[in-house]
Amino acid sequence: MMDYRFVYKDVEGTSTQWGDSQRRLGHLPPKPEPFKSPAFAPKVEADEQPKSKEWLDAREPEELEELEDDLDDDRFLEQYRKMRLAELREAAKAARFGSLVPITGSNFVREVSQAPLDIWVIQTEYGI
Numbered sequence: 001m002m003d004y005r006f007v008y009k010d011v012e013g014t015s016t017q018w019g020d021s022q023r024r025l026g027h028l029p030p031k032p033e034p035f036k037s038p039a040f041a042p043k044v045e046a047d048e049q050p051k052s053k054e055w056l057d058a059r060e061p062e063e064l065e066e067l068e069d070d071l072d073d074d075r076f077l078e079q080y081r082k083m084r085l086a087e088l089r090e091a092a093k094a095a096r097f098g099s100l101v102p103i104t105g106s107n108f109v110r111e112v113s114q115a116p117l118d119i120w121v122i123q124t125e126y127g128i
Contacts, residue, residue, distance in 0.1 A: 012034045013033075013034030015031060019031075
């Protein structure tokens with residue numbers, strides 16, 4: 001047997017008028033402050049700082065070629081990301097649901113009882 005009891009929990013930090021008046025009278029402890037996550041700040045590595053002209057002039061050609069390889073990889077990943085997003089958008093455009101077809105009593109067995117497993121059948125009374 002299932003347990004049908006349910007405990008309602010509202011959005012964190014909200015309360016009722018009853019709870020507010022009980023807190024004011026001292027019957028309930030003060031409301032805890034709602035959790036607020038710190039603002040996102042991406043980590044910046046020391047070697048990822050913007051490069052100046054002096055920094056570029058001080059590098060060897062081999063080091064610069066390695067940096068170019070890194071740039072090519074990032075460009076490839078960006079192109080792949082755009083291509084994948086376009087594919088996902090196209091997939092989202094596809095129809096998710098079939099069609100609504102009214103059937104008569106004589107067609108009921110064929111259309112409902114013998115329907116393939118991948119087709120969902122919904123029965124309503126007197127049409128929709």
